[in-house]
Amino acid sequence: MSSGFLDHIFLRAKEWLLSPLAGAPDWLIQVVSSLINISGVLGVFLILFALISVLERKILGRIQNRYGPNRVGPFGLFQPVADGIKMLIKEDVVPARADKIVHFFAPILVAATAILTLGVIPYGRNMTPFAIDGGILFFFAVGSTTELAVFMAGWGSNNKFSMLGAMRAIAQMVSYELPLFITTLPVVMIVGSLSPDAIVAAQDGYSFGILPHWFVTTPWGAAAFILFFVSGLVESNRTPFDVPEGESEIVAGHMTEYSGFKYATFFMAEYFGMFAISGLAVTLFLGGWHSPIAALNFIPSYLWFFLKLSALLFVYIWVRGTLPRTRVDQIMNFAWKFMLPIAFTCIVAAAVWHYQGRGLAGWLWSLAVLTIVYLTLSRFLDTSKKFAPRTYRFAE
Numbered sequence: 001m002s003s004g005f006l007d008h009i010f011l012r013a014k015e016w017l018l019s020p021l022a023g024a025p026d027w028l029i030q031v032v033s034s035l036i037n038i039s040g041v042l043g044v045f046l047i048l049f050a051l052i053s054v055l056e057r058k059i060l061g062r063i064q065n066r067y068g069p070n071r072v073g074p075f076g077l078f079q080p081v082a083d084g085i086k087m088l089i090k091e092d093v094v095p096a097r098a099d100k101i102v103h104f105f106a107p108i109l110v111a112a113t114a115i116l117t118l119g120v121i122p123y124g125r126n127m128t129p130f131a132i133d134g135g136i137l138f139f140f141a142v143g144s145t146t147e148l149a150v151f152m153a154g155w156g157s158n159n160k161f162s163m164l165g166a167m168r169a170i171a172q173m174v175s176y177e178l179p180l181f182i183t184t185l186p187v188v189m190i191v192g193s194l195s196p197d198a199i200v201a202a203q204d205g206y207s208f209g210i211l212p213h214w215f216v217t218t219p220w221g222a223a224a225f226i227l228f229f230v231s232g233l234v235e236s237n238r239t240p241f242d243v244p245e246g247e248s249e250i251v252a253g254h255m256t257e258y259s260g261f262k263y264a265t266f267f268m269a270e271y272f273g274m275f276a277i278s279g280l281a282v283t284l285f286l287g288g289w290h291s292p293i294a295a296l297n298f299i300p301s302y303l304w305f306f307l308k309l310s311a312l313l314f315v316y317i318w319v320r321g322t323l324p325r326t327r328v329d330q331i332m333n334f335a336w337k338f339m340l341p342i343a344f345t346c347i348v349a350a351a352v353w354h355y356q357g358r359g360l361a362g363w364l365w366s367l368a369v370l371t372i373v374y375l376t377l378s379r380f381l382d383t384s385k386k387f388a389p390r391t392y393r394f395a396e
Contacts, residue, residue: 007125007300010040037129041118049271050080056317063321087264095158095257102156107258107265110149114272116142121279122200124289124302135196136188139280140181146235146273147173150254153266157257165253168243168328172234175335180231182343183224186350187215187284196280200288209294214287219367220349225285227343229312232277234331236270239320243328278312279305337381345373 005012014036021029054069054077061068069076094100120135122128132138147170154166188194191202205213215221234241252258255266282288286308289301296304349366356362 007302009300010124010302011126034130037119041129042115045115045118045272045275048275049268050084052271052313053083054079056320059314059317060321063318084264087261090260092260092262093257098158098257099156102152103257104262106149106153106156106254107262107269109152110146111265111269111272113142113145113149114269114276117276118272118279120196121276121283122196122288123279123305124300127289127302128197131195131197134194136184136194136199136280139276140177140184143235143273143276144177153254153258157254159257162254162256165256169237169254172241172243172328172331172335175332176231176234176339179227179335179339179343180235182340183228183231183346184280184284186220186224186346189347190215190350190354196283196288200283200290203287204290206294212287212290212292214285214290216285216287218350218353219363219370220346220353221285223342223349223370224346225281227339227346228281228285229315230339232274232281233316233319234335235277236274236316238274238316240323240326241331242325243331274313274316275309278309278316281312282308338377341377342370342373345370 014033017036018029018033021032057079058068058076069079072078072082094103117139119130120128120132120138122131128135150166150169150173154163154169157163187199191199193199203212203214207213211217216225255263258266282305289305291297291299291301291304349369352369353362353366356365
C-alpha cells in the first residue's frame with residue numbers, strides 16, 4: 001500500500017461519504033461537507049481528551065512514584081468512561097441567588113470557543129477542516145472570548161470566591177495573550193500570510209536532507225516558540241500558572257459553584273484549549289505536518305502532526321508534575337516586565353534575519369539582538385532580594 005494512499009485516506013473517505021450527493025445543489029454538498037469536518041474534529045479530539053485524561057494521571061503517578069488509575073478496565077484505560085458516567089449522574093447544584101442563565105451558558109461558551117479554534121489548524125496534507133485566509137486572526141479572535149466566558153462563570157455564580165477567581169484568571173489571560181499574539185507576528189511577517197496552510201508550506205524543505213526549514217531552528221523562532229509555549233501554559237490555566245484555581249486560596253476559582261456535567265464541560269474545555277494552543281505551536285514553529293528529515297516523508301503527514309502534538313502535551317504534563325505553583329504577582333511581573341519586551345525583540349530579530357538574507361549572517365545577527373536584550377533585561381530586572389542574615393535560635 002503506497003504512502004500516498006495512506007496520506008489521503010481520510011480525504012478519500014470523505015469523498016466516499018459525499019458520493020451519494022452527486023448532482024445535489026452546491027449549498028447542500030457544502031453543508032454536508034462541513035458537518036463531516038466538524039464530526040471528524042470532534043470525534044478525534046474527544047477520543048484524545050479521554051486518552052490524555054487517563055494518561056496524564058498515570059504519567060503524574062510515575063513522576064511521583066505512585067500508581068495511577070489501574071482499577072477500571074485493563075491498565076485503568078476505562079477510567080474516562082467511569083468519570084464521564086459519574087459526571088453525568090451527579091446532581092447539578094445551582095446557587096439559589098445565582099444568575100441562572102449566565103451560570104448555564106458560561107461552560108457552553110468556553111467549550112464552544114475551544115472547539116472553534118481547532119477548526120483552522122492543518123492536521124495533515126490537505127487536511128485543514130476550514131481553510132480560511134485569516135486563520136491565525138480567526139484563532140485569536142475566537143480564543144479571546146474565553147475571558148468573557150470566565151467572567152460569566154464568576155459573576156453568574158454570585159460567589160465571592162468565584163468572582164475573585166474569575167478576575168484572577170482574566171488578569172493573567174489578558175496579560176499573556178499579548179506575548180502569545182506578538183510571538184506569532186514574526187512568523188506572519190516572514191511568511192507574508194495569515195493562513196495556517198501558507199505558514200506550514202513556508203517551512204517545507206531541508207538543508208542537506210536532514211535539517212528542516214522549521215522556524216524553531218532560527219534564533220528568533222526558538223525564542224518565540226518558548227514564549228508562545230509558556231503563554232499557552234498560562235492561557236490553559238496549567239501548573240505552574242493555575243492560580244485562578246488555587247485550592248488552598250480560592251477553592252476552585254470561577255468553577256467553585258459548578259458541579260456535575262457543567263464542571264466536566266469546563267474540564268474538557270481546558271484540555272481542548274491545550275490541544276488548540278499546542279496545535280498552533282506545531283503549525284507556527286515546528287513545521288506543521290512536515291517530517292523532521294526528508295527520508296521519513298513516506299510516513300503519513302497527519303501522523304507527524306499528532307506526534308509533535310503529543311510531544312508538547314507530554315511537556316505540559318511533565319511541567320505539571322515538576323514545578324510548584326507560582327504567586328500571582330510573580331506571574332504578572334514575568335508577563336509585563338520580561339515576556340512582553342522579549343516578544344517585541346523577536347519581531348526585530350526576525351526582521352534582521354530576513355534582511356540579512358536568511359543565511360548564517362542573519363542567524364548570527366538575530367541571535368546577537370536577542371542576547372543583548374536578554375542580558376539587558378536580566379541586569380535591570382534582578383529580583384533577588386537582599387535578605388539579612390538569618391539567625392536560628394533553638395530551645396535549650
